[in-house]
Amino acid sequence: MSGASNHKARRLAAALGWASLGLGAAQLAAPRVLGRLGGFEDSAVSRATVRLVGMRELLHAAALLGSRRPASMVWTRVAGDAMDLALLGRALARRAGARRRRVMAVSTAVAGMTAADLYAAMRVEKGGTITPVAPTTGLRASITVNRPRQEVYRFWRDFENLPRFMIHLDSVETGPGGHSRWRARGPARKPVEWEAEIVQDREDELIAWRSLEGATVRNRGSVRFMDAPGGRGTEVRVRIDYDAPVGRLGLAFARLLGEHPDQQVRDDLRRFKQVMETGEVTRSEGSPEGTRAIRQLFQHVAQPMR
Structure with missing residues (x-):
């Protein structure tokens, strides 16, 4: 063509x-x-x-x-x-x-x-086939966790822990050489899989990764761990860059539905804080899967889970 x-x-x-x-x-x-x-x-x-x-x-x-x-x-x-x-x-x-x-x-x-x-x-x-130009989207988010930096780093470094607080992530399988396979649910709950590799790993300080060739959604990013001021635990800073597979219009629709990636990352970090500080994600019948942006559209007085 x-x-x-x-x-x-x-x-x-x-x-x-x-x-x-x-x-x-x-x-x-x-x-x-x-x-x-x-x-x-x-x-x-x-x-x-x-x-x-x-x-x-x-x-x-x-x-x-x-x-x-x-x-x-x-x-x-x-x-x-x-x-x-x-x-x-x-x-x-x-x-x-x-x-x-x-x-x-x-x-x-x-x-x-x-x-x-x-x-x-x-x-x-x-x-024939049209190949759209996929815009690169950057996400930035941070949160303070009231736990020691070494403990926070070790929990995140074991990627198989991530589905515990990332609700769109089904599983992560770690392999040799810093490689891993990720399975997630994309827009409309469509399954998405990709492989990634660690490109930087400084103990208790930094984890950086990038997706490998053939990924449905090309992505790269990093997580930094720093001592929070005043001895308040650990400041976690997340940076993710990825090529939006459905373009900016798709991201706009996703934002309206509460599924925009930056909302997902912030929700994930809030759940991460809960897991690290209490051992579990706070749940109620009003939000059984934990904090999620779309639930804010339908807020009501929550009752304990049965």
Whole structure:
């Protein structure tokens, strides 16, 4: 695939992605208004339907703007258009007068969009794979743990301890030569695996690593351990740089869902502090998996775990 064709295909997929983003945001923000414009009655079912279609459009946007193979993502838009036309066809048969004319107008617009999506899907598929530029994202976080520096370092240096407080991490298997294999849950709980190696290891002071060739998400970072002022234990400073696999739009959606990586790291450090100071992560029925950013959207008075 030539560079010019790659660029045109990327622009076409991006245009459809931004169109989905705008349409989906509008449907979620104003389902009643869009339902009336489309000739539908103002009912709970109608508003729920508009919101569901909006959520589908946002998923299309995330997929189109972040996928390495947008052709299949564009075809999902075509399938969604077909579903919309089927719904509009049923509505058209049940409407009369001004409402029927509004449904016909919306149907004509969706039919035109379907034709555009079909054309785009064929063009993008012909163009082949699009390789998006993955932006490098940097995370910085720190916390003070009321335990001696040597103890904090030793606990973290045994990477198999990390899943105890990193809830997205399923397991870490350590091997010879500072190598390790990591298994985690990515966006939408999709499993992600990679191998890493330690590039610096200063006892009680620093652990630095980088992922090996072939990692799904290329990453590198370090953890520093320093005596906290006033004899308050150990200050832990974490730095992580990684290539975002779904681009900046994907990170924006993740932030809205409480799954943004910098939120994850801060939550992980809070759980790490709890494990080091109390031996376990504080849990309640309001937050059974421990401190997690998304739970802050649904805060309530917590009760002890049964």
